Amino acid sequence: MLTILIPAYNEEETIKATIESLRTIPEVQKICVVDDGSKDNTFLEAKKADPDVLIKSEGNLGKGGALNRLIEYVDTPFVGMVDADLGQSAVELRKLISPVLNGNYDLSIAGFPKKKKGGLGITMKVAKKGTKLKTGLDFDFPLSGQRVMSLDVFKACTPFAQGFGVETFMNLIVAKKKYRFIEVDTNMSHRYTANDFKGYVHRGRQCLAILSQLARGVK
Template sequence: MITVLIPAYNEEGTIKETIINIKGIPEISKVLVVDDCSLDQTFNEAQKGNPDILIRLEKNRGKGGALNALIPYVDTPFVAMVDADLGESAKELIKLIHPVIKGEYDIAIAGFPKKKKGGLGITMTVAKKGMKWRTGLDFQFPLSGQRVMTLDLFKACTPFAPGFGVETYMNLIIAKKGYKFIEVETNMSHRYTGNDLKGYFHRGKQCLAIIKELIRGVK
């Protein structure tokens, strides 16, 4: 019924547990994983989770490019996207499934518990206010990569935007084409980037990708 797409880059510590917990959800038909040219043991750890499809890219393509490599393998009525660092909390995906497969919404987006995170909140503010400016819609979790959607919406959003622009472009498609969306509170958890040079660089790249997609819009 549902195909799950999991892009992974240097997630050796969580990818196996993420896959196993996703596969434990009855509605999941296939789990597809793409290792985006990781520098650690992500590929080997992913194998231990026994995904239905596992691809290792020879060159890093970024999140959007990695996800695009999985598009040819999608053949179910519903599609989900999941980050590789969810670990055991990946089982919370079940909360997003029922609103979509029942036909109530075209897409369900996961909300995360409020807690202290890295950074100054600039990237999230840009995403929220940018979407409000562009579409008039209020997204509480515009950057959440945990999503369950219909195949129709999936096709409308693919190929995915490059890099970290995936979710922003998808949000713009949702708004432009009038898809019904719901944001669902979950107990999902994942690794947050820290308040160091590496963390700020990561969030800076993400923020630039968001701004680029907001400016580009949807034709």
């Protein structure tokens, strides 16, 4: 009934638990993972959890490019996207499923508990305000990569935007096609970007990708 897509890059500590947690959700029919050129043991750890599809990219394609490697494996009426670093909290995806499966919404997006440190404060504000100006829609969690959608939404949003533009591109599609969406509070948790030089560079690249996608829009 539901195919889950997981892009993973250097997530050896969490990928196995993420897959195993998703397996406990009855509606999950297929789990597809792509190791996006990891430098660690992500592929081997994912293999231990025995996903239905596991492929390895020789080079790092970025989130959008990695997800695009999995498009051909979707053959269910509903599709989910999950980040590889959720670990055991991935089971919270179950809260996103019923709003879409019961036909009330076309897309559900996971909301995360308010974080205490680190993270994407400025980037989140850019995404929220930029999306609001571009589409008129208010998203509380415009960058959340944990999503469940109908097959129609999935087809409209693929191929996925490259790099960090995946969620922003999807939000623009939602606005253009007037899909019904809901943001659902969850207790999901993942690794936050640190407040160091590497973290600032990461957030800077993400901001640029978001602004670029907003400026480009969708056809």
